Amino acid sequence: MKRKKPKKQDLPQKICPVCERPFTWRKKWEKVWDEVRYCSQRCKRNKNNILTN
Numbered sequence: 095m096k097r098k099k100p101k102k103q104d105l106p107q108k109i110c111p112v113c114e115r116p117f118t119w120r121k122k123w124e125k126v127w128d129e130v131r132y133c134s135q136r137c138k139r140n141k142n143n144i145l146t147n
């Protein structure tokens with residue numbers, strides 16, 4: 095049972111707390127996916143801009 099077209103949706107997703115948008119697993123994150131919290135370096139830098147309470 096092989097699928098010819100893997101679905102993108104099969105990849106894990108997270109929601110970036112900075113821009114609040116979902117981002118999808120990428121190859122470059124395969125070893126650090128558990129630690130990835132932000133969709134981009136830009137958001138990582140902007141994390142202090144998150145308004146909490």
Ligand SMILES: [Zn+2]
Nearest residue numbers: 110113133137
């Ligand atoms: Zn983001």
